Amino acid sequence: MNNRKRQRGFSFIEILIVMGIISVLVGGVIVAINMWAEKGPVFATKNTVTKVKALIENWKQTYEMYPPGDVTRIAAVAGAGKQAQAPGNDVNAGIESLYQALNWPGFKSAEFSLEELQNNDDDKLRKPVSKVGPELLEIRDAWENPLVYFSRDDYGKYQDGASYWNFRGDDVQPKPWRNKNGTFVNPESFQIFSMGPDGEPNTSDDITPWARAEEDED
Numbered sequence: 001m002n003n004r005k006r007q008r009g010f011s012f013i014e015i016l017i018v019m020g021i022i023s024v025l026v027g028g029v030i031v032a033i034n035m036w037a038e039k040g041p042v043f044a045t046k047n048t049v050t051k052v053k054a055l056i057e058n059w060k061q062t063y064e065m066y067p068p069g070d071v072t073r074i075a076a077v078a079g080a081g082k083q084a085q086a087p088g089n090d091v092n093a094g095i096e097s098l099y100q101a102l103n104w105p106g107f108k109s110a111e112f113s114l115e116e117l118q119n120n121d122d123d124k125l126r127k128p129v130s131k132v133g134p135e136l137l138e139i140r141d142a143w144e145n146p147l148v149y150f151s152r153d154d155y156g157k158y159q160d161g162a163s164y165w166n167f168r169g170d171d172v173q174p175k176p177w178r179n180k181n182g183t184f185v186n187p188e189s190f191q192i193f194s195m196g197p198d199g200e201p202n203t204s205d206d207i208t209p210w211a212r213a214e215e216d217e218d
Contacts, residue, residue: 041142045194045207048116052139052147052192053209055102055110066190067101069094069154071125071136074101081105082129087136091121091163091171094149096136098192103130116140120165141194141207143167148174148201150191155184166199174201177208185210 060066063078070093075083081104087096099117102110109131118140125134138146144167150158154176161173174195177185185191185208196205206212 041197042207045141045143048139048141049147049192049194049207049209052098052102056098056190056192059101059104059107060189062107066151066153067098067149069097069149069151071097071100071129073097074104075129078104078106082127084129085126087123087125089121089123089163091123091165092136092138092146094151094154094158094162095138095146095164096123098149099137099139100130100132103132105131112139115142118144118146120144120146120167120169141196143194143197143199145195145199148191148193148195150176152184152187152189155187164195164201166195168199170199172199172201177202 056067065077068074068077071084072086074097075081078101084100087093099110101107116139117137119135119137120140121136123136125136128134140146146164146166148162148164150162154162158174158176161175164172164174166172172195176191177193179185192209193201194207195201196203196207198205
C-alpha cells in the first residue's frame, strides 16, 4: 500500500484570498509612501527648526545675548572673534549671520547635515571669521527655502520685509510675525521659522516653533 500523502495545489479560492491579501498590503505601502511624501518634509523641517531654536538658546546662555542678524555684529555681541566685513549684499542676511554665529570660535559646533545647508544666493565673506569658512551658508528647510531668522533687535528694521530668496529665486520679503494686537511675537527674544512648502513667508503653511492661533497672517 502506498502511504505517501497526495500532494495538491492551491484551489482557485485560496489563490484569490492570497491575491487579496497581497493587494491590501501593496495598497497600504502605497498609502504610507504617499503620506511620507506629503508629511515627511514637514516633519524634517519641524525637527530642523526645533534644533536651531535650541542652539540659539544655548548661544544666548554662552554670550548673554541672542545672535545678531547681521554678520558684521557677531564679534561685538560675542565679545570675541574677528569682526566680519560686510558680505556685499543683504539677501538671506539673518539666517546667514545665524549660521556663522552658531559656528563661532568658543561656541560648541552646530551639527547640520548637507541636506540642511545651502547657499542659494552664492555669496561669501572676504575673509573667514568662523569655523565654517567664508561661504555664507543658510540653514534651509526641506523645500530648499532658507529658514528666516530675526533677532529682537531686527524687528523694527525689517517690519516691512527683509530680502530672502526662496527655492524659486523669488525675493519674498519675510516680516517678523505679529500677534493680532500688533505686538511682535517673542518680543524679547527672536523668531526662527520656515516659509513652508509654498516658499511664501507669513502665510498659513509657515512652520514656526511657537503657537500660531493668535497671530495675524498676511
